[in-house]
Amino acid sequence: MKNNFRWLADKSNLISICAVSTYLAMVFLSLFVKQDFLRFSAILFQISVSCTIILFLLVKLFKVQKKNKSMGILLGNKRNQMSTLMNMLPDMVWLTDDKGRYSRVNRVFADEIDLPESMILGKTSDQVWSRDTADKLSKYDDIVLSKNKTVQYEKSLKDANGNQGWLEIKKTPIVDDNKNIAGFIGIARDISGRKNAEDERKELAAHLRQSQKLEAIGTLAGGIAHDFNNILAAIMGYTEITISEITPDNPLFKRMERVLKAAHRGKDLVNQILTFSRQHEQQKQLVRMDLIVEEALALLCPIIPKSIQILSYNSGDVPTIYADPSQIHQVLMNLCTNSAYAMREKGGNLDLRIETCDLDESNRYIYEGLPSGKYVKLTVSDTGPGIDPRIANRIFEPFFTTKKLGEGSGMGLSVVHGIIKSLNGAIILTSEPDKGATFQIVIPKEEEVLKEEQLRSKLVSSGNERILFVDDEESIAEMAGEMLEKLGYEVISLQNSMEALDIFQKQHAKFNLVVTDLTMPFMSGEELAKEILSIRSDMPIIMCTGFSEVVSPEKAKKIGVKEYIMKPFLHEELAATIRKVLDTPSA
Secondary structure (H helix, E strand, O other): OHHHHHHHHHOHHHHHHHHHHHHHHHHHHHOOOOHHHHHHHHHHHHHHHHHHHHHHHHHHHHHHHHHHHHHHHHHHHHHHHHHHHHHHOOOEEEEEEOOOOEEEEOHHHHHHHOOOHHHOOOOOHHHHOOHHHHHHHOOOHHHHHHHOOOEEEEEEEEOOOOOEEEEEEEEEEEEOOOOOEEEEEEEEEEOHHHHHHHHHHHHHHHHHHHHHHHHHHHHHHHHHHHHHHHHHHHHHHHHHHHHHHOOOOOHHHHHHHHHHHHHHHHHHHHHHHHHHOOOOOOOOEEEEHHHHHHHHHHHHOOOOOOOEEEEEEEOOOOOEEEEOHHHHHHHHHHHHHHHHHHOOOOOEEEEEEEEEEEEOOOOHHHHOOOOOEEEEEEEEEEOOOOOOOOOHHHOOOOOOOOOOOOOOOOOHHHHHHHHHHHOOOEEEEEEOOOOOEEEEEEEEOOOOOOOHHHHOOOOOOOOOOEEEEEOOOHHHHHHHHHHHHHOOOEEEEEOOHHHHHHHHHHHHHHOOEEEEEOOOOOOOHHHHHHHHHHHOOOOOEEEEEOOOOOOOHHHHHHHOOOEEEEOOOOHHHHHHHHHHHHHOOOO
């Protein structure tokens, strides 16, 4: 039957011709036959026409069915193609109706929600997402549906595993044949990688800016170090001269000692700045940790709020380490000021403990796997809010800080970590929220102990030789001349290097030593030293400087300079250096 209809459909034109031919034949016969036959013919004609009409309607019905079936197959194919295309996309894709209900979603969308498609279709965002995520995803739905406008935005969301990520979302309205909005199609692309790359670029840019700032600080430090050290040299020199001229029971004696101590702090401060800007080499020596702690606390007490109580404990041992005193001081100041900052609102206790400890196989891995042996342990603890465990492993990273903008550079703890590592030590943090933070520092202990007489000022060396002292700073030239004359030396102090060279050319046989500043106008100390050695190659020369990037101690010695000392120098330091040079036979 199905084939017959197909045949009729294929022969529809032939059937129509046959029907018309039959009709014409009946008309022709009606003209030549009797009346009864005409009635028969009319009936036959009606039957013929009726059959033709029925056949025509059947053909049309079959064509409509065939067309509908073809359209159904085509529509089904298109739906399958659309589903295949949506599932091939790596992005989340979904279609909604005008009520915001999902009418189609792709596999990525279903996987993200961790629900089968059948449980998503017909539901709104509120029914398949968390409240927070649904609010972020549906934020611009009203704009799309009411204003027939495409929107695109970025949102930070958590994925199915709870990991934070970023989505770039685009929504476009779907319009029907009557130009009414029937819903919209949405596409969400994971841009977490791009965002992370952008964050890394921003972080690198911030690091670069910070490095440039540090470089600028270093340049500034180098620029002011020379002048500032010259100022300190005069202050320290005249203070020492004054102290040497008065007795301890004089009221001025204690005042001058405080001035001298303050000048020493200024000297250490310059050294710390130069160390921080990588323009100053470490000057390691035997150091008693307890003395540095006492000095640091003396400076901290006036600046730490009264609501913070400072407690200090020493095991009674004399813990000696081999380190740069200014760097250990810097470590203490950084740790203590950080603890004070953490307790600034509610107050609390700041505890410092010094003790010795032995590391062996049972405990050395706690301290970054340090070798077994004897160590000095410094513990700095506070009763502040503690450090979030999520960031505890980042606190020693350069530029990482939890302080507000303008309150910290993120360099303090990284510098501390670097100093401790350079001393072959370790620093570890233990902290719990609302239970404070504790930093433990261990540094190898030196078996050699500084005796009390080593801590006191050494006996100042003296002599009677003739010295040419050259420095363009009037105060230093006069102070050094007066200081050396008190030690018994015959001194000619000058402020002009050209004048000094002229005098030396005329009286070179009468001088036993030349002490010259490095940075001077007209002729630098380096040039002056070369000229003097060209006149008299065996002349011992001591070079002094507040700071120099041009001439290092190694370079100065290659020129022929015997010793190189930094300003501001102590009375006994200059005297000892002079004596050392004069007493060393020339090669």
